[in-house]
Amino acid sequence: MTIVHKSGNIHKNADGLSRWALANIPKNPAWVPQEEHHIEGICVTYIGTEFFNKVRESYKLDKSCHIFCQLLMKDFKYPSLSLKLHGIWKKAYDERRFHLLDRILYHRTKHACVMALTDRTLINTILH
Known part of the structure; x- marks a missing residue:
């Protein structure tokens, strides 16, 4: 992909940052041929099932986290249970950013x- 700077009317230096890059296809005048199997990035991580089992067990040891997980289960819908959440867990449940x-x-x-x-x-364990 090639990015071509085009100066703007008001902020001639900054305006080029707000423009979309053109796709690197033959129709683009700035087209650059690439390798057939071009890979920009790949990340593969393997974590054993023992680690995931430890994560699940750690949720049971933390009372607020355990309640939070119970609230997110599809078959377990008791609104009164959310009243037992406090602090960051209550805020996290209200924002619905967890699944x-x-x-x-x-x-x-x-x-x-x-x-x-x-x-x-x-x-x-994850960091080291």
């Missing part, structure tokens, strides 16, 4: 979804 997949809690933002960990030893 439960295979009994693992994930936090999602606009373009990312990350696993939620509550146990410090599991966090250290």
